[in-house]
Amino acid sequence: MFGISPLGWIHTLGSLPAIPPAFYMLARHGRIVPRSTPGAIYFVSMLIGAATVFLVAHQPVSYGIGTVTILLLLAGYGIERFLGSTRTARYIETICLSLSAFLLMLPTVTEILRRVPDGHPLVTDLKSPLLLGAQGALLALLVVGLTAQIIYLARQGKTAANRS
Template structure:
């Protein structure tokens, strides 16, 4: 079905939970929260998808996306554990993990458009206006989303400064 091999189904079904989990965390917390149950499942699901892409990919760009996703995933989950980053750590964590969601959705949308409906896909050419428009829309969503996340984190930092009695007495 859809020209997907058994290993391709492992790749697809293994990474599939990351999509609703990312949507849930973005809606609930405004970002991917690595030290939460959904965050851990997101990590495992993304790792399955990013590592199995090397076994199923047909386009050379897929290898690059997989490698960059793995690097961003480990960096995003690791940066929050390094105390020397201070508040910048939360910003870096948010940016890095949002980029992993973008890198998940880019090939997902591409593959859906190139395979659905079965036998008569919506897109047959990688330069199709529909495909390029969809990819550009994802980029716009990333830019707007990252901007909103950073502004939200800044606002949280300001509210924390006003609410913290130790900071108030230090002024």
Template sequence: MFGISPLGWVHTLGSLPAIPAAAYLFARHGRIVPRSTVGAVYFVSMLIGAVTAFLVAHQLVSYVIGAATLVLLLAGYGVGYLPTLGRAGLYVETICLTLSAFLLMVPTVTETLRRVPDGHPLVTDLNSPLLLGAQATLLGLLVVGLTAQILYLRRQGRAGMAGVVAG
């Protein structure tokens, strides 16, 4: 079905929970919150997806995306344990984890369009306008979303500092 190998299904189904987890966290908190139950689900499913990507990859770009995802995921979850970074750690965490979600969605959208519906996919060429438009939309969402997240974090920091100065 869909031309996916058994290992490909492990990769797909293992990483699938990361999508609703990320969507929930972005909608609820405006960012991926690593120290939460849903954040743990995101981490585990992203880890499964990134590691198994190396086993199912057929193109160099897949290895690059898998490696970048692992680095961003580990950095995003690990930076919270470095108290010396202070508030900058929150920015690093947010940027890394948002980029990891982007790297999840690009191949997800690409592979879905190239496989669905089964036997007659919407996209058969990597230069298809539909595929390029979908990928450009994801890039636009990344730019807008990251900008909004950073501005929100800056406002939170300023509000916290104003409370300290006023108090």
């Protein structure tokens, strides 16, 4: 079904559970919150997806995306151990985890467009205007979203400083 191998299904079904908690946390908190139940689900699912990409990838770029995703996850979830609960740590955490969500959605959207509907996919060429438009829209969402997150964190910091 959809031309996905059994190992590909493990990769797909392992990483897809990261999407709902990511959307939930972004909508509710404006960022991915690592120290929460949805944050734990996100981390485990992302790690499964990023690690298994090395077993199913057919293009060199996939290895790069998998490697960068793992590094971003480790940085985002681990930065507080090195810097404590500082503003700098919160910025790094937010940026790393937002980039990881982007790296989840980019191949997800690409693969959906290249495989659905089964047998007659919407996109057959990697240079398709529909695919490039969808990828461009994701990039625009990343830029706008990261900008909004950074502004929000900066305002939070100023508000906290004014209260002190």
